[in-house]
Amino acid sequence: MRPTPVGAPARCGARRTERLGVVAYTNVAPLHWGLAPGPGLRFVRGVPTELNRQLLAGEIDLTLISSVEFVRHRDRLRALPDFSVATLGPVYSVTLFHWRPWEALSGARVALSTDSATSVALLKVLLRAAGLRATFVPMAPDLDVMLGRCDAALLIGDVALREAVARRPLGGKTPLMTDLGAAWYALTKLPFTFAVWASLENRPPSERLVAELRAAREAGLGQLGAVARAEAEKLGLSPSVVQRYLGNFRYYLETPDRDGLLAFAERVAPGIRASELKFWAL
Ligand SMILES: C=C(O[C@@H]1C=C(C(=O)O)C=C[C@H]1O)C(=O)O
Numbered sequence: 001m002r003p004t005p006v007g008a009p010a011r012c013g014a015r016r017t018e019r020l021g022v023v024a025y026t027n028v029a030p031l032h033w034g035l036a037p038g039p040g041l042r043f044v045r046g047v048p049t050e051l052n053r054q055l056l057a058g059e060i061d062l063t064l065i066s067s068v069e070f071v072r073h074r075d076r077l078r079a080l081p082d083f084s085v086a087t088l089g090p091v092y093s094v095t096l097f098h099w100r101p102w103e104a105l106s107g108a109r110v111a112l113s114t115d116s117a118t119s120v121a122l123l124k125v126l127l128r129a130a131g132l133r134a135t136f137v138p139m140a141p142d143l144d145v146m147l148g149r150c151d152a153a154l155l156i157g158d159v160a161l162r163e164a165v166a167r168r169p170l171g172g173k174t175p176l177m178t179d180l181g182a183a184w185y186a187l188t189k190l191p192f193t194f195a196v197w198a199s200l201e202n203r204p205p206s207e208r209l210v211a212e213l214r215a216a217r218e219a220g221l222g223q224l225g226a227v228a229r230a231e232a233e234k235l236g237l238s239p240s241v242v243q244r245y246l247g248n249f250r251y252y253l254e255t256p257d258r259d260g261l262l263a264f265a266e267r268v269a270p271g272i273r274a275s276e277l278k279f280w281a282l
Helices: 026-031 048-056 067-072 118-129 143-149 157-166 180-188 207-222 224-235 239-247 255-268
Strands: 018-023 041-046 062-066 077-079 085-087 094-098 109-113 135-139 152-156 176-179 192-200
Touching: 018 026, 018 048, 026 085, 026 157, 026 207, 026 224, 026 239, 041 048, 048 062, 048 192, 062 067, 067 118, 067 192, 067 255, 085 255, 094 118, 094 143, 094 157, 094 180, 109 118, 109 143, 118 152, 118 180, 118 192, 118 255, 135 143, 143 152, 152 157, 157 224, 176 180, 180 192, 180 255, 192 255, 207 224, 224 239
Parallel strands: 018 041, 018 062, 109 135, 109 152
Antiparallel strands: 062 192, 077 192, 085 192, 094 152, 094 176
């Protein structure tokens, strides 16, 4: 059998089974709205760090990969050209909770959620840019435990959103919050791209799957109220809060999101050229 040339999508025909990594966070719900597993399509759910590993190990075929991993493994990966999970300014779900002011975090012990790769790298970029040095402690994402043991705690995804909305006191005191999307914007005036859909370079996604993902995104964004209501119920938050949250994301990897991705790549891989980040011609 003739191998599928790199750079070209797999042709339609009898459907091979593709394993799609589905990040278990509300912010990606509009990207797979109405898309369901079935013949030729399996869903593998997980947090970003799990799905990143599985993609690189060839255990899944296409996933939203943390942008820092896309940059680190750029020699082996290609991304869909028009999909992102990005924000211009605050993201509301990638948050550093801290006891002392941001400017006073030098020497702090910072608990890092083991779920995220990109946000950890982003936090390090932001601290470095501010001339702050900290010690990092990987931990499960539980704010009480993290802030009980450390001076600051990085959370992402649904748990971060819930905690940011709740702004609850811990031990009688409410922690300060720094939104890393907002901090990135203050530093660069660019969007921050948290994730892109990517596959291994030698395993192009089928045209059919890509078409289904585009249709799912149109459906999800077209019915954002319904997506928000479904997600709000799972999160225990009000639908209007969730709709506002989802409406803030940039899902199309437009030029500013690519510029933001490259600016981040330059900070985690100094000297990188834009052409080293590769995209499927789909
Ligand atoms: C902004 C977020 O986006 C997620 C953050 C990711 C990361 O930090 O590695 C990966 C996928 C995204 O769904 C979030 O979950 O809060």
